[in-house]
Amino acid sequence: MRIRFGFVSHTLSLWEAVPAKTLTFKRYSAMTKEEREEKLLEVTAKNLYHTKRALWFSRAAEIPLYRFSSSIVPLATHPEVAWDFVTPFKKDWKEIGDLVRAGGQRISFHPNQFTVFTSDKPHITENAVTDMVYHHKMLEAMGLEKEGFINIHIGGAYGDKTSALERFHQNIYEMPDEVRKRMTIENDDKTYTTSETLLAAEQAGIPVMFDYHHEMANPGKEDYESLLPRLFQTWSGTGYPPKVHISSPKSTEKYRAHADFVDPEYALPFLKACKKETDVLDVMIEAKEKDRALLQIVEDLSAIRGVKRVRGGEIEF
Numbered sequence: 001m002r003i004r005f006g007f008v009s010h011t012l013s014l015w016e017a018v019p020a021k022t023l024t025f026k027r028y029s030a031m032t033k034e035e036r037e038e039k040l041l042e043v044t045a046k047n048l049y050h051t052k053r054a055l056w057f058s059r060a061a062e063i064p065l066y067r068f069s070s071s072i073v074p075l076a077t078h079p080e081v082a083w084d085f086v087t088p089f090k091k092d093w094k095e096i097g098d099l100v101r102a103g104g105q106r107i108s109f110h111p112n113q114f115t116v117f118t119s120d121k122p123h124i125t126e127n128a129v130t131d132m133v134y135h136h137k138m139l140e141a142m143g144l145e146k147e148g149f150i151n152i153h154i155g156g157a158y159g160d161k162t163s164a165l166e167r168f169h170q171n172i173y174e175m176p177d178e179v180r181k182r183m184t185i186e187n188d189d190k191t192y193t194t195s196e197t198l199l200a201a202e203q204a205g206i207p208v209m210f211d212y213h214h215e216m217a218n219p220g221k222e223d224y225e226s227l228l229p230r231l232f233q234t235w236s237g238t239g240y241p242p243k244v245h246i247s248s249p250k251s252t253e254k255y256r257a258h259a260d261f262v263d264p265e266y267a268l269p270f271l272k273a274c275k276k277e278t279d280v281l282d283v284m285i286e287a288k289e290k291d292r293a294l295l296q297i298v299e300d301l302s303a304i305r306g307v308k309r310v311r312g313g314e315i316e317f
Helices: 025-029 033-060 087-103 122-142 161-174 194-204 212-217 224-233 264-275 290-302
Strands: 002-008 065-067 106-109 149-153 183-186 243-246 280-285 308-311 314-316
Touching: 002 290, 025 033, 033 065, 033 087, 065 280, 087 122, 106 122, 122 149, 122 161, 161 194, 183 194, 194 224, 212 243, 224 264, 243 264, 264 290, 280 290, 290 308, 290 314
Parallel strands: 002 065, 002 280, 065 106, 106 149, 149 183, 243 280
Antiparallel strands: 002 314, 308 314
């Protein structure tokens, strides 16, 4: 099995390569109109610049997967700010798309935990739609709207999973079709188990971004190994191999929190199970040390007899 690795947003191997500089609404409100416009442009320009640095680094290090920051554009979804973040930066967005295509990278977004479709409150669904559309607009600006995926969790149960899941299947259709078609869903560490997420995904025709750490923190009644064929099948028709998330618990007491690096002994049983079901696996590393954690787990796994490193961020397992 060939395993291709990726990391999330910040490139810690580079100085200040954090594409998530922020601007609070409170600070924005205290500015003059001219200052506001200037600051929005300034912060966005910095985030786009650091995104390009991350992509250049990934290309040089032969890392085939990358997750964009959701915070590239400050206050993009705030109802009192909503601004045109595409036109002033057309050249930059296009350059990012060109970098991705030239490097043959697989890219994605992962909106925050408030982007959910299970609530019975219309304004929460409206906010979720707004956030998904924002992410899709960035993909469009990069020319990657047919390639990138936007991954979210199902959301809260609100005391009744059955009703919440019914709302999920209704509310996702509040999104434009082109946005919904780029959506993936992930099993979480507290509420929706792998089997529950899989059933929802199969019903809606959505790929599952299986998270191994979440499965260990929130196991369902069915063994995840028995579900892998169906989980991976949800990716058929997308043009991409199955993609999963791997991280390690910070400690026994803080099991749900991500550790700085990925413990290879923790990940190995899962990778061995995947090997029985697919020839290619894309793995997003979710660890505090970001790209450093990715390069370390590749080193660790490559040291195992029978495992071969074929590129900077890719192994034959």
